Amino acid sequence: ELKVEQNPLFLSMQEGKNYTIYCNYSTTSDRLYWYRQDPGKSLESLFVLLSNGAVKQEGRLMASLDTKARLSTLHITAAVHDLSATYFCAVTSWNYGGSQGNLIFGKGTKLSVKP
Amino acid sequence: EPEVTQTPSHQVTQMGQEVILRCVPISNHLYFYWYRQILGQKVEFLVSFYNNEISEKSEIFDDQFSVERPDGSNFTLKIRSTKLEDSAMYFCASSEGGGGQPQHFGDGTRLSIL
Numbered sequence: 276e277l278k279v280e281q282n283p284l285f286l287s288m289q290e291g292k293n294y295t296i297y298c299n300y301s302t303t304s305d306r307l308y309w310y311r312q313d314p315g316k317s318l319e320s321l322f323v324l325l326s327n328g329a330v331k332q333e334g335r336l337m338a339s340l341d342t343k344a345r346l347s348t349l350h351i352t353a354a355v356h357d358l359s360a361t362y363f364c365a366v367t368s369w370n371y372g373g374s375q376g377n378l379i380f381g382k383g384t385k386l387s388v389k390p
Numbered sequence: 391e392p393e394v395t396q397t398p399s400h401q402v403t404q405m406g407q408e409v410i411l412r413c414v415p416i417s418n419h420l421y422f423y424w425y426r427q428i429l430g431q432k433v434e435f436l437v438s439f440y441n442n443e444i445s446e447k448s449e450i451f452d453d454q455f456s457v458e459r460p461d462g463s464n465f466t467l468k469i470r471s472t473k474l475e476d477s478a479m480y481f482c483a484s485s486e487g488g489g490g491q492p493q494h495f496g497d498g499t500r501l502s503i504l
Contacts, residue, residue, distance in 0.1 A: 318495040376488050380433040
């Protein structure tokens with residue numbers, strides 16, 4: 276069974292600081308996703324990481340993937356209040372000849388950036 | 391930019407009643423999904439649908455649930471005999487291909503069972 280664990284689950288940061296959210300998953304998966312969710316809203320796709328060593332950056336967020344360690348990180352640089360949201364990582368259970376790629380989500384990291 | 395649309399945005403229903411949640415996936419997408427999120431918890435996979443049949447379903451998706459693509463555009467989730475614990479946000483998603491292609495999510499339907 277594919278399991279996804281995120282930590283921390285809650286993160287309170289001051290503006291201007293850096294921090295990293297970690298996402299571990301339990302079995303082989305070659306696609307990892309990061310989503311952002313604002314309260315009461317839908318899931319906004321941030322990054323899709325497709326291969327070992329993949330690194331993607333968008334503004335103050337940078338995501339990386341280490342498939343050997345089964346670990347992805349979401350690094351926040353110089354946080355601003357607008358980044359306050361819940362961040363989910365998700366992996367697919369897809370494998371060759373397997374499923375259609377339904378997403379297995381972590382519990383999410385609720386980020387609060389304070390002035 | 392094309393988007394997945396869901397209706398209604400909020401549905402309030404008495405326990406034991408049937409509800410139908412509607413979704414219009416992105417037009418050229420072939421794979422459709424339903425997920426749910428109980429308040430404050432993680433997003434959970436319910437079912438995937440391709441070529442007019444269920445591809446996969448989770449343990450949550452029992453006989454109480456069914457999905458249908460009644461026409462070329464809509465994708466529906468029916469919940470029969472609703473229970474209090476069915477209260478959640480239900481998200482529809484679609485993707486152009488399977489095999490882990492990026493999924494695009496709708497804004498969700500908040501289902502409240504009284």
